[in-house]
Amino acid sequence: MDKVRIGIIGAGRIGKIHAENVLRLPNAEVVAISDPFADDNLREWAAARGIGIVTQDSEDVMNNPAISAVFICSPTDTHVPLIKRAAAAGKHIFCEKPISMDIAQTKEAIEAAEAVGVKLQVGFNRRFDHNFQRVRELVQSGQIGDAHLVKITSRDPAPPGKEYIRSSGGIFMDMMIHDFDMARFLSGSEAEEVHAYGSVLVDPVFAEFGDVDTAIVTIRFANGALGVIDNSRKAVYGYDQRVEVFGSGGSAAISNDYPNTAEIHTAESVRRDKPLHFFLERYNDAYIQETVQFITCILENRDVPVSGYDGYQAELMALAAKRSLQLGRPVKLAEAYEFTKQAHVKEGIQ
Amino acid sequence: MDKVRIGIIGAGRIGKIHAENVLRLPNAEVVAISDPFADDNLREWAAARGIGIVTQDSEDVMNNPAISAVFICSPTDTHVPLIKRAAAAGKHIFCEKPISMDIAQTKEAIEAAEAVGVKLQVGFNRRFDHNFQRVRELVQSGQIGDAHLVKITSRDPAPPGKEYIRSSGGIFMDMMIHDFDMARFLSGSEAEEVHAYGSVLVDPVFAEFGDVDTAIVTIRFANGALGVIDNSRKAVYGYDQRVEVFGSGGSAAISNDYPNTAEIHTAESVRRDKPLHFFLERYNDAYIQETVQFITCILENRDVPVSGYDGYQAELMALAAKRSLQLGRPVKLAEAYEFTKQAHVKEGIQ
Amino acid sequence: MDKVRIGIIGAGRIGKIHAENVLRLPNAEVVAISDPFADDNLREWAAARGIGIVTQDSEDVMNNPAISAVFICSPTDTHVPLIKRAAAAGKHIFCEKPISMDIAQTKEAIEAAEAVGVKLQVGFNRRFDHNFQRVRELVQSGQIGDAHLVKITSRDPAPPGKEYIRSSGGIFMDMMIHDFDMARFLSGSEAEEVHAYGSVLVDPVFAEFGDVDTAIVTIRFANGALGVIDNSRKAVYGYDQRVEVFGSGGSAAISNDYPNTAEIHTAESVRRDKPLHFFLERYNDAYIQETVQFITCILENRDVPVSGYDGYQAELMALAAKRSLQLGRPVKLAEAYEFTKQAHVKEGIQ
Amino acid sequence: MDKVRIGIIGAGRIGKIHAENVLRLPNAEVVAISDPFADDNLREWAAARGIGIVTQDSEDVMNNPAISAVFICSPTDTHVPLIKRAAAAGKHIFCEKPISMDIAQTKEAIEAAEAVGVKLQVGFNRRFDHNFQRVRELVQSGQIGDAHLVKITSRDPAPPGKEYIRSSGGIFMDMMIHDFDMARFLSGSEAEEVHAYGSVLVDPVFAEFGDVDTAIVTIRFANGALGVIDNSRKAVYGYDQRVEVFGSGGSAAISNDYPNTAEIHTAESVRRDKPLHFFLERYNDAYIQETVQFITCILENRDVPVSGYDGYQAELMALAAKRSLQLGRPVKLAEAYEFTKQAHVKEGIQ
Structure with a gap:
């Protein structure tokens, strides 16, 4: 792989920040962005940045074979099902903190990613x-x-x-x-x-x-x-x-x-x-750096710097x-x- | 009273510091210093500073009618009996911290001073x-x-x-x-x-x-x-x-x-x-200031800035x-x- | 004009920095870069950034009607003739400091730009x-x-x-x-x-x-x-x-x-x-800001923040x-x- | 000599500061203070500090055989004659800066002190x-x-x-x-x-x-x-x-x-x-230190830390x-x- 093709799930403030930061990277590309409330504003925003797919359904991201990694930036209560779904789809996962409010579910999500061998990085940006x-x-x-x-x-x-x-x-x-x-x-x-x-x-x-x-x-x-x-x-x-x-x-x-x-x-x-x-x-630079590291770890198949266990x-x-x-x-x-x-x-x- | 005449009880490091600090003040005088281990060295040290009385017995301080205030700088386990004794002798008291290791005894000592109306200041120098x-x-x-x-x-x-x-x-x-x-x-x-x-x-x-x-x-x-x-x-x-x-x-x-x-x-x-x-x-200056305040409070009959209650x-x-x-x-x-x-x-x- | 199309003259360190900074801007585009020593390395560098024209001859920049502004980043002794030439070609000018080692020539260059009404900004980046x-x-x-x-x-x-x-x-x-x-x-x-x-x-x-x-x-x-x-x-x-x-x-x-x-x-x-x-x-951010300002002043037809007179x-x-x-x-x-x-x-x- | 006996010439602000600082030292004593405007206020001030002689005539200081050093704290135009006079009287000299407004006279004063071998220290307090x-x-x-x-x-x-x-x-x-x-x-x-x-x-x-x-x-x-x-x-x-x-x-x-x-x-x-x-x-401490050094240099017959040449x-x-x-x-x-x-x-x- 020479480039990581990415889907952003959740187009709120933090989703957009991650998208912009990925867009700066020479070895990554934002292919799609999904949000239940996706509207013309979002479509315009995405078009100006060369993001081809805007959808209300995260399944459009999960089912897209061109996409190899997702950024989960949706509300916390959706993190666990989305992690499980992305793992099932074989996609690497960057998930905002916390993984969930329920420690048992957090554990399940981590195990789901481990089971299929996709990377799971948690958004503790301050480490960077x-x-x-x-x-x-x-x-x-x-x-x-x-x-x-x-x-x-x-x-x-x-x-x-x-x-x-x-x-x-x-x-x-x-x-x-x-x-x-x-x-x-x-x-x-x-x-x-x-x-x-x-x-x-x-x-x-x-x-x-x-x-x-x-x-x-x-x-x-x-x-x-x-x-x-x-x-x-x-x-x-x-x-x-x-x-x-x-x-x-x-x-x-x-x-x-x-x-x-x-x-x-x-x-x-x-x-x-x-x-x-x-x-x-x-933390502007820290947000950029966590993205750089995530992409690099995927491309070089290395352990991510903030693991699911760290989140747990x-x-x-x-x-x-x-x-x-x-x-x-x-x-x-x-x-x-x-x-x-x-x-x-x-x-x-x- | 134009001048506070003082007895220092305990001639260790902190006792000597208080003595030196009192010696700088125009409105106070060190009349006596007592220490069970008083020796020629201490006598020489006292003589060089114009301190007339050096004794091994704190009773010599307590019984001296010229002395109106004592600095209790002896080991902690002697504080309470010395406070009670000084109170009985009608002398104002500056006592190093802590008053005692036993909160009930500390209470008794404070009450002893209050009962006769002598001032009791505790050595929390950092306040100054x-x-x-x-x-x-x-x-x-x-x-x-x-x-x-x-x-x-x-x-x-x-x-x-x-x-x-x-x-x-x-x-x-x-x-x-x-x-x-x-x-x-x-x-x-x-x-x-x-x-x-x-x-x-x-x-x-x-x-x-x-x-x-x-x-x-x-x-x-x-x-x-x-x-x-x-x-x-x-x-x-x-x-x-x-x-x-x-x-x-x-x-x-x-x-x-x-x-x-x-x-x-x-x-x-x-x-x-x-x-x-x-x-x-x-805390050099703070030690000087706490002494200045203690002397001033005696002369002007004001409440001391660090009370027995503060110590308690x-x-x-x-x-x-x-x-x-x-x-x-x-x-x-x-x-x-x-x-x-x-x-x-x-x-x-x- | 919705976008300023730019030619970079001189592909040394500072020329490349300005090119990169312009490339970040939504309202500017680097159309060409010229350098007497332009080689395959430079062509590769330019291609990776979508810069279409790489030439050894600055005249290719000056004669290109699509280009409305030039960044003069060549050796100091070429600044004055290039400013005069750019002015003659009706292009706005960003020139690195100093304009020249010869104050009389600097004056001439400034007058040349003024005569035709093109903007001339000098690279005093620290102002930003x-x-x-x-x-x-x-x-x-x-x-x-x-x-x-x-x-x-x-x-x-x-x-x-x-x-x-x-x-x-x-x-x-x-x-x-x-x-x-x-x-x-x-x-x-x-x-x-x-x-x-x-x-x-x-x-x-x-x-x-x-x-x-x-x-x-x-x-x-x-x-x-x-x-x-x-x-x-x-x-x-x-x-x-x-x-x-x-x-x-x-x-x-x-x-x-x-x-x-x-x-x-x-x-x-x-x-x-x-x-x-x-x-x-x-001064990374200052270099970006001076470029942002130059482009904005062209688009909004405002006075540049660092004039030829400032350089003089x-x-x-x-x-x-x-x-x-x-x-x-x-x-x-x-x-x-x-x-x-x-x-x-x-x-x-x- | 175990103690330096001092005469202060000039009882303005700086003269009094030097007097107070000397009074703190165990190896120095202020014997006399002179000032043309010496009055009851000054006499009272001196008495409270145990300074025995207060006079309007600096000659009373110069002629006093008990005095071995003088502090010249009078107006600048009196410094040179006073230095010459003190040198003639064989007294060590601490002189406030500048020695004089006239460089030739400054030279003469320095030479006068050197000729008889008395110490001359200039009041550049910041060195301390x-x-x-x-x-x-x-x-x-x-x-x-x-x-x-x-x-x-x-x-x-x-x-x-x-x-x-x-x-x-x-x-x-x-x-x-x-x-x-x-x-x-x-x-x-x-x-x-x-x-x-x-x-x-x-x-x-x-x-x-x-x-x-x-x-x-x-x-x-x-x-x-x-x-x-x-x-x-x-x-x-x-x-x-x-x-x-x-x-x-x-x-x-x-x-x-x-x-x-x-x-x-x-x-x-x-x-x-x-x-x-x-x-x-x-510079409170620096004033004290320059005095300490001056006294020590006299007692130990060492070169003063700020010489007449430094003043010159x-x-x-x-x-x-x-x-x-x-x-x-x-x-x-x-x-x-x-x-x-x-x-x-x-x-x-x-």
Whole structure:
């Protein structure tokens, strides 16, 4: 194969971003895009980019023999059936995070892809960011010794709308899941147990859905290292994305990215502009890089850099954190899966 | 009174520092210093500073009618009897932290001072530091809105010796107690519950005494705000003292103090010298300021800036954190006092 | 016109960069590329990018009626004849800096473009950089009051090769010319006089050509403001691009851009990675933006953001600085043009 | 000698600062203070500090056999006669900068001190500052290779009053003289030639006295290195004191000192408090250190760290800069002395 021909499933914001990023690559091509709400606007958008097929039915993508890989960018509750369907069609899969809200189903989806040997990459884009990458390198190369503490700050500039919150799966599954993945990525160890505190301090609407908008989760890793993640749905100064890994030989910490380096001295203060405000501008390059890597791994038949297992583990941490908040005690990851099974029994899902 | 005449009890490192700092003040005088191990060296040291009385018996200080205030700088297990004795003698009291390892006794000591109306200030020197003060001002003045998250990093450059560790009372009571006080100082709210994770990652000697050298404690405050403190006994790059308060209107964060601002660009990197390495150089001014305030409060008959209650609350947080680590679950401060009473029963102390 | 059809003249590094940048734009197209050394490699490169015409003769570009604008990216001594030729052919012109080494000829070229009404933009890419732009905005909006001092640091990571140095025109015309333009761009005033100091400290090869590798030039602006530029051909830590404008109401300063924000604390120091090392990565976005602006100005028939006059003035400053170094005294810009005329007489050029 | 007994001449702001700093030292004592305007206020101030003698006549200090060193803190025009008088009396001398406004007289004063072998230290306090010291160490230890460029920024928060300006000797002798000394201190080379630009941009009052309030001076050092100093009488954001030394192996740069490290993120910007505002708080420790060094050098009979020659050279640079501004051309230091002699002839001083 000299070129990966791609179908995009889901033409929302993130679907379009992936499409645009693929379009830049010399070794990939967007053949089709599907969305239940595909309309003239989408057709125009696609035509301007040389995307030949626009359809309302994802089956048109799945059945197209020219397409060898799909990007699943549709709502979370459709991810698992689409992964299974794509696997059945022998197509490589890039799936947005989380794979699902239901850890058992996530497992099934991963197994479906493994069974037929297609690649499955999960959209933890931050792993490809220049800052996080550098911290990872510093840790992996032993430059700060053994990791003792992993600290992650992740705050959004503004909370999402009510409809989004309703179906988001909660702060741990929707927002902190990126940080759970980062905790594993940076520490080089698996989490064994987590403890969560959460509050509704930004907007009472979160309480309506049993959700919180402010949370601190601590983590005990298998190797004895400890971690902490703090999330807020609203940082008035913009998108706040920092990490620190502290180890026996020193520490590595990243601060935010800024639109410029200008420092302004006045009679009042010394100030600079706020950090980059939104995840799309902050992680623009990371989104491109995850796509580049996915395509390259297909063409060179290598393991993808973010596996289904990575997606599964982060979901397990999110689930454990959620239960910890509900139960008011630390929860082991080993327990978390059991909870789900019980829930299935209770809710009659199995 | 135009001048406060002072007796120093305990001539170790911190006792001498307080003595030197008092000696700078125009409105205070060091009349006597006592230490069970007072010897010719101490007599020489005192003579060079015009301190007239050097004694092995603290009773010589307590019985001296010229002395109106004492600095209790002796080992922790002597604090409570000395506070009671000083109170009985009608002397104002500055006591190093913690007041005691036993919360019930701490309560008794505070009540003893209150009963006779002498002032009791606890040695939480960091409250007087230029950086922490500035964050407190920013929070109190509403410049960052309501506090949502309080994050404190506190790491020592190197662990203490084995003998120190043995009698230290553990990381929460010995080291994190400063951070517990800071959490209250900065958040403006009381802690309701804490959860602790701890590990032995720096030196196995800590495990010998049932202690840890690395810890993360999370806090749920009464007003819904959340907090987190991380401690390590060994940061190879020096003394690490940072806080961040994040609120509805923004955040205020302090970084470390450095010996100079020089930035060195070479073919390898851009670097600067390490932060100030030791608490004595880092908090030099804060030690002076706490003394200035104590003296001023006596002379002007004002409330001291760090009360016995402040000492008590920080000890309660330390106790709750210790129990949390032992029990593997969050512990309410309200529970912590109960634990102690039960322990007393069990251990036959009452 | 809905699209600007472009011919690139000169297929060296910078010619290819401009071609690639134009290729990203929806409203422009690269129709042809010419280079006296055009070969199969270039033909392959062009074919892969859909550039239909590759030729050794720039006349093929000039005579092509489909082409409405040219990018002149050939050696400096060809700029003036090519500008005149393009003007005669009615094509808009983007010309790399400097327009020429001979200020009188530069004037002629500008007049040739003006006479026929084609646009002429000069390649001062730094004007489009996010950092410099922000300083300009701060100055223009009055946020730092009236400008009193303009300070520019500009250092290369490593000196060019001997052949390059020989024909470079010297440090003022080749390297500091960007900074002369920046001085005008940021101060909002014209230079009246300059004074130059220069030394050969990096490599004796510069002395062979009567050139220097280290220079400081000070500037007296028409409005009384003062400026200083320092250049070095070799900063071992990388590309160093900083400015500060100090005014009656404060100052605005920019520091370098870095590949990441990671700060590494070890037992030795606190360090970070070196700044972005090379002008192509540092000014990548600025190169794109200057192209975007040029195309937009053609399509909307607006004045270009960097005019021929801007190129002329920067050359005049470079010329004055060169003479100042030769004569050992400050040189007025008004004098500089006279020097050239005398030189013409002496060298029999006229 | 176990203790240096000191007489302070001149009881203005700086005289009192030196007195207070000497009073802290265990190996020095302030015996007397003289000032033509000595009054009850001064007597009270002295009494509170245990200074026994207060007099209106400096001869009382000069004639006192108990006094072995004097601090000359009187107006500049009295420095030379007082140095000669103190030398004649065999007393060591600490003299505030500049020694005089007249380079020939400065020479005579230095020679007078040398002739009798008393020490003469000049008050270039910045040499003792933690930041400048660190840059000096980095340069001297070869960590940045050979120095190529020395850049000094020095700006005051607000201009002095009219009376001060009238008798200040002008910006170069009054303000930039510190920076001239720093240029020599940091470069490790002597200046050969300087060129000055100056403007009146802050306050027209400077023009009344033939002075400027904004200046940039460039320097050519004997070893080929180049330097630049910029001064402004008014930086609204406070006292601005920065240097950078750039060399073959890298660069060392210092930024300002701040009252705290707090960084405040809000919806508007990221800001911090302004730098330390005034030279007394900024250089508090440096003033103490220069005194410590002076006393130690007397007691241990070592060369003082800032000699009369250092004072002379800085004055010569100031003089050359002043002439450069007047003449509109660079001026060699070798010329500067000649100018003075001519001026003497012209003005009939000789």
